[in-house]
Amino acid sequence: MPVEPGTRASRPSQPRRLTVLSGPSGVGKSTVVKELRRRHPEVWLSVSVTTRTPRPGETDGVEYHFVDSAEFERLIASGELLEWAEFAGNRYGTPRAPVVQRLEAGQPVLLEIELQGARQVRGNMSDAFLVFLAPPSWEELVRRLTGRGTESPEVVQRRLDTARVELAAEKEFDTTLVNTSVHDVCDELLTLVVAP
Ligand SMILES: Nc1nc2c(ncn2[C@@H]2O[C@H](COP(=O)(O)OP(=O)(O)O)[C@@H](O)[C@H]2O)c(=O)[nH]1
Numbered sequence: 001m002p003v004e005p006g007t008r009a010s011r012p013s014q015p016r017r018l019t020v021l022s023g024p025s026g027v028g029k030s031t032v033v034k035e036l037r038r039r040h041p042e043v044w045l046s047v048s049v050t051t052r053t054p055r056p057g058e059t060d061g062v063e064y065h066f067v068d069s070a071e072f073e074r075l076i077a078s079g080e081l082l083e084w085a086e087f088a089g090n091r092y093g094t095p096r097a098p099v100v101q102r103l104e105a106g107q108p109v110l111l112e113i114e115l116q117g118a119r120q121v122r123g124n125m126s127d128a129f130l131v132f133l134a135p136p137s138w139e140e141l142v143r144r145l146t147g148r149g150t151e152s153p154e155v156v157q158r159r160l161d162t163a164r165v166e167l168a169a170e171k172e173f174d175t176t177l178v179n180t181s182v183h184d185v186c187d188e189l190l191t192l193v194v195a196p
Pocket residue numbers: 022023024025026029030048049052083084085087092093094112113114115116117118
């Protein structure tokens with residue numbers, strides 16, 4: 001279960017440049033990241049590739065690079081993805097080259113990805129810091145996911161089933177932030193993303 005709002009692990013003494021933000025669908029990851037980027041444009045957010053259909057208002061190259069299954073297969077085969085996973089019937093992956101470029105340039109890098117991808121990053125990049133975004137309660141998560149109104153009831157149910165699995169994995173992360181207030185979580189996330 002989520003820990004108290006604001007609880008986080010002690011900061012290591014080394015600068016940390018690659019931060020992974022994960023958490024169940026509807027918890028508020030995109031909202032928090034958007035606010036963080038608005039306030040701190042120096043934090044670079046990876047743009048993932050996905051086979052998911054764009055939602056109204058989403059633009060290719062902004063929220064995601066929208067690709068078909070054949071192109072996604074090609075990216076896997078050519079080793080161009082740092083990690084990838086299937087989530088609720090679609091595939092999502094992080095293009096490797098831009099992440100490596102930004103890290104080499106010393107820029108803070110943020111990945112907003114689901115659990116299986118976070119585990120791959122943990123395995124591949126020992127310096128990565130993994131942050132779990134938790135809802136204040138299960139009821140609030142259901143309310144947010146349903147209230148967003150972007151998915152059909154079947155897809156919402158599928159995402160809630162996956163959410164139970166993701167919530168059970170919270171302990172694998174370096175720290176948990178509880179998304180009660182977007183503003184507060186944003187402040188907390190910033191201290192984790194930029195070098196101390
Ligand atoms: N492994 C992985 N997961 C991703 C990537 N990009 C997005 N995701 C995750 O895929 C899940 C579904 O994303 P999306 O369809 O945009 O729904 P939303 O996050 O609920 O708005 C979320 O948990 C995202 O964090 C990626 O590149 N790799």
